[in-house]
Each structure stands twice: as C-alpha cells, then as structure tokens.
Amino acid sequence: MKYRLLLLPLALAACAQAPETTSPAPATTTTSAAPTSTAPATGSSSLVQYHWQLTNATDSNGKRIDALFVREDKPVQLDFSPDRLNVINSCNSMGAGYTIRKGQLQVGSMVSTMMACHDPALAALDSAISQRLQGNLGVSMLAGGNAPHLQLVAANGDTLNFTGMATAQTRFGGPGETTFLEVAAQTVPCNHPLIPDKQCLQVREIHYDEQGLLTGTPGAWQPLNQDIEGYTHTPGIRNVLRVKRFTVRNAPADGPSTAYVLDLVVESQKIQQ
Structure with a gap:
C-alpha cells in the first residue's frame, strides 16, 4: 500500500502568503537595567537572525500561562522575515505581517490554516497564541550568555519571553x-x-x-x-x-x-x- 503527500505549491513558495503585509520600520534600540546585559537594536534585521522559542509566559499577576506550553518538547516558536512573523509548533500554520515602531511590535491580522486539531489542548493553543500576538506589543531584545532573549509585553500585561537560536543563514x-x-x-x-x-x-x-x-x-x-x-x-x-x-x-x-x-x-x- 502506498500513500503520497504532495505539497509542491507550498514547496515552491518562499513562505505562506499573508493577506496583510507591511514594511518594517527603522530599528529602535532598547536598554536594560541589568548591568551584565546589553540591549542590541530591536529591528527586523535582528529578529530574522534567530528562531525564537518560548521559554516563559506570565499574565499580569505573574501566573504562568499554561495554555502556551502544551508540548514541552516542541515549544512555541516565532520565525521572522523582514515583514512577516510565522508561528511554529502550533496546531495550524499561523502568520501575520508586522512592523516595529518606537519600541512597539505592531502585529497585523493573524491568518492560519484550518486543519482540525484532535487534541483539545493543542487546539486551544492556536487561540492562546493568536490572542497574545495581536495589536501593539512592547518589544525588547537582550543579550544574555550564548543566546539573545526577546520579550513581548501585551497591553493587558501578559509577558512572553523567548530565547533565540541562530538560524542556518546566520550560522x-x-x-x-x-x-x-x-x-x-x-x-x-x-x-x-x-x-x-x-x-x-x-x-x-x-x-x-x-x-x-x-x-x-x-x-x-x-x-x-x-x-x-x-x-x-x-x-x-x-x-x-x-x-x-x-x-x-x-x-x-x-x-x-x-x-x-x-x-x-x-x-x-x-x-x-
């Protein structure tokens, strides 16, 4: 018995098409109070150099947002191109256009595939991610040890922390x-x-x-x-x-x-x- 999965239209595209794409703004620079860390420019040129894996997420009361950590072996990951971010390790493929202006990550409408997710927790992950990656988020990027760290802060106080892993192009x-x-x-x-x-x-x-x-x-x-x-x-x-x-x-x-x-x-x- 044979089966085939053919994805050539997707394979020949550079990335998924987004209905909304915006041009990146000039990079901004943020600073940190921590004396042992320096803050590189937080612009698209910095973001695209890494795969950003979610390491911690808390609400405004400091409580961990467990809905974002469904699979510990496959953490939520953000991959940036110059004008688009894509969410990796969610149930569906998700992405949106974005810009960076005055220390704010401005995210456009999130679009995704419509694949059914049989695991309820995995299905809820898509909603939990899209709710927190919309509108304007405070953004800062800090150098730390062997890997940089990215922090996104939503208007409601939800805070997402990511660790950067250099992309193959960077390496x-x-x-x-x-x-x-x-x-x-x-x-x-x-x-x-x-x-x-x-x-x-x-x-x-x-x-x-x-x-x-x-x-x-x-x-x-x-x-x-x-x-x-x-x-x-x-x-x-x-x-x-x-x-x-x-x-x-x-x-x-x-x-x-x-x-x-x-x-x-x-x-x-x-x-x-």
Whole structure:
C-alpha cells in the first residue's frame, strides 16, 4: 500500500502568503537595567537572525500561562522575515505581517490554516497564541550568555519571553541555495573514517518548474555521507525534501564543505518491500 503527500505549491513558495503585509520600520534600540546585559537594536534585521522559542509566559499577576506550553518538547516558536512573523509548533500554520515602531511590535491580522486539531489542548493553543500576538506589543531584545532573549509585553500585561537560536543563514553566513533532494526509502552502506558499517542516505537532486511539475532529468543516485539537519529518516519511506544548501567556511579537513538543512518535506511515499 502506498500513500503520497504532495505539497509542491507550498514547496515552491518562499513562505505562506499573508493577506496583510507591511514594511518594517527603522530599528529602535532598547536598554536594560541589568548591568551584565546589553540591549542590541530591536529591528527586523535582528529578529530574522534567530528562531525564537518560548521559554516563559506570565499574565499580569505573574501566573504562568499554561495554555502556551502544551508540548514541552516542541515549544512555541516565532520565525521572522523582514515583514512577516510565522508561528511554529502550533496546531495550524499561523502568520501575520508586522512592523516595529518606537519600541512597539505592531502585529497585523493573524491568518492560519484550518486543519482540525484532535487534541483539545493543542487546539486551544492556536487561540492562546493568536490572542497574545495581536495589536501593539512592547518589544525588547537582550543579550544574555550564548543566546539573545526577546520579550513581548501585551497591553493587558501578559509577558512572553523567548530565547533565540541562530538560524542556518546566520550560522553559515549567507542565504544558502534552495534545492530539492529525493531520498530513497532505504539507506545504503558507505565509508566513514570514524563509524564502522556506516549507513548513508541515498539521494538524487531533482528539479521543478514554476508550476510545480518535474522538469529535466534527475541526477544520479549517490550516498550522502552526512546528515541533513532537521531531517530524520524512516526506513521504507521515500521522501522529496526542499533543503537549503550552505557552504561551510573553514570546514575541518575530515568534515564536509557543504551543509544541508531541511526546509520542507514536499512529498512522502511508503514503499512496500
């Protein structure tokens, strides 16, 4: 029995379309009373460099907002582009346009997909997020240790705290190249100097036209003697992946000069043995 999930229109789009998009305002700078922290400029150029994972959320009375912490292993995450924010790890895909003006994050109308959420707590998560990411929120970004921290404060006093994790573009120093890799259902033996009996993904590069149709001739199958960041392979499942390919600067002599980071699983197919 085979199944296929085809998402090519989404895969070929840079990001989900928003009905409302605004241009970012010039960056503003905030300061902190903490003597050991410095406050970098809080503008879109700073926000887009990180994945922002929710670490704490309290209401005006200091009580934790438990509805925002449904899955401890998949915290709510905000990803920013220059004029749009997207919510990750909610039940539905959610996003909105935004601007930053005078220390305020101004969020436009939140839009989302309409997928049914069978877990009541997960279904309620979407509402809990959208209620707190609307209108004008106070925004500040502080340097702290190895990761920056972002704080959003709503008009009702709800306070959301996020920790930043550098994006692949930030870590590798460039936007990377978008490419599509077909991953075979089964791994193959390959050579690795440190791992005996190493099994590698078997991949080939494929191409699509602007209408999302396969074009040209796929590349030759070959073992990929490295991981694809963010991708976990399930034996027996053939996948088509949209990935970002980055050049690794100053790569070690025994390490790859290219890094692959998963952007989207475009197509999946179970292969019967």
